[in-house]
Amino acid sequence: MSNKKTHTILDIAQIAGVTPGTVSRALNDSPLVNERTRERILKIAKDLNYTPNMVARRLSVGKTFAIGVIVPFFTRPSISERLSGVVSILSNSPYDLVIHNIENTKQRTIGFQDMLLKSRIDGALIISMPILDEDIAYLQETNIPIVFIDRKHPGLSDFDSIISDDIAGGYKATKHLLDLGHRKIGFIGDITEIYTKPANGTDKELNPFQFTSSKDRYKGYLKALVEADIPSNPNYFSEDNHGHIEAKSMAIKMLRLSDPPTAIFAASDTQAFGVIQAAREMELNVPADLSIVGFDDVQAAEFMELTTIRQMLYRSGQQGVKKLLERISGSNSRSHQINIPTEIIIRKTTAPPNGQVKIAA
Template sequence: MEPLPGSGGAARIADVAARAGVGVATVSRVLNGRANVRPATRDRVQEAIRALNYRPSSVARSLSLQRTMVVGAVLPWFTNPSAVQRVRGIVEGLSGSPYDLMVFDVESEDRQRRAFELFDRGDRADGLLVVSTLPPDAEVERIRSAGLPCILVDGVHPSLPSIAVDDAGGGETATRHLIELGHRRIAHIGDTPPEFRFDWSRDRTRGYERALERVGIEVRPEYVREGTRLLHVARGIATELLTLPDRPTAIFAASDTQAFGTLEAARALGIRVPEELSVIGFDDIEVASHVGLTTIRQPLFESGRRGAELLLRALSGRRVDVRTELLPLELIVRATTGPAPRT
């Protein structure tokens, strides 16, 4: 009811103690639900807490306890529609635990550096989930020496536990699907990973090449392009591919977003899908099903959930092996792939 002490800031534990006529230790006990406090005392303290609208400083608490009860997630989620699903999985995996999640976006190398500066000492968060990006070796070293549990999701590092998929295998499956439909002129739009990012796309490209080689189809350099994951960039690349003298009858895009760009390019050129052109993506993000896109589904939600699970395991002091856990990929055939046109 009465105004807060010193209009300045929030009440501190000492204010509560003073008002309740007890020591700070007792207030702390009440705050933390310890049993050994006389009911009458407890009541008085709680009354003071209410009157002062008191809430303990989590920073002071963190410093004293040497833990924060928050888990940090570092990921490039702006440019990554699949990131949202992954974070959903993380939230799901963390639900029921006492940990809160704070997300830090890393779009540029500079932002990535700052993210790790913030987290790697382990005093902002008790554990770290690094998603779709790869920490520099120096950071990994610091994280380890700080004893900060860290799990990689959608990335691989020799000294960190990780959740990933077999990208090369997925790329191969996608390409084989096209081959089985009778396609021979199959192009590929890869994804340029930024320096600091895990190099998954190149693996998908490797799978593409492998599939072609297996059946003796020559890999034509003019059919293999690469660009950032942005839709309009992919549209530009697809337009080039589709105006080639000997244009491909099928395109494997390294991500659904790029597949959408490819579909737009085809539409703009009046090329019918799948009659004249088959398109397959990778990821199976939410909109893929609405658009009827054939794609390679990777368990995005599950990757986050499982990452959180491993992190909680590590946080509870149990052992987590430094190994890569591979999640299954699945070919989802929808409306954008069909038999190769007869020439």
């Protein structure tokens, strides 16, 4: 590689016979510089192939021109769809997007501290991250704006957040099944696998974190059941770590019950796919023998013809950054919780139980 030294504002200044300050102003369209000099400077800059040093600029103006996105489990489709939304907005802004993935407790602490505290970003978007009580302190301490997507926590009321109405979504899913005539409806959900510090001697203990979206979707499920006067059956409830593999085994267990459910509502599409796999393995026809509804409406859901609850992942990402950008540019309005509505998308994995004829919608 050639050792081409990059030019600085000073080089330009010398050639143009002005001071660096003037060059800076010329480059930044300041009205304080004469139109002719500006042109001259611009020409020289072009000839020199000048490219501004962003780092210097950042130090000088005291902004990083970067926004950080903190996500767990980058691999999940719902996360990357949300991310797409974020990216779409940021492409047309002067802000860089820096990503931090967090998959375990250690990374978690580092992630929070590093990103939030080391003045590397002007604002943070925290997506689908379980928030522990002990985190709240960090978050409050930081002066940079933060907005949450898909996360509720009582301590978070100071912050902006974008959430889907999970309870309503869970309700809609279950109601749909109920309307179809199902009475035995299983629920398969996930728990967050973040561990808290050993509280009192125990090695490590699972954090009974109460505000995961899965839990809320379950609440909606329950609500629909009581409304229909159906007692909830503990055998029809199961949760484990997120993933289609886990969901598959939960489903198999549930379907092997002596009195198995005729329908299953899964807390995410990924899990619903696991349930579909279980049905295949057990040679159950979907939807004839088993109805399945998911949650998210991930891209693959369409291919799988999965009935699911759409929650506009892409849009939630967009809304989130927009809000964050607002905050960064100094909006001082009270923090706000934006609710993104859900919608049921009926495809081909749901039908009336067994022999029953499907009633036209």
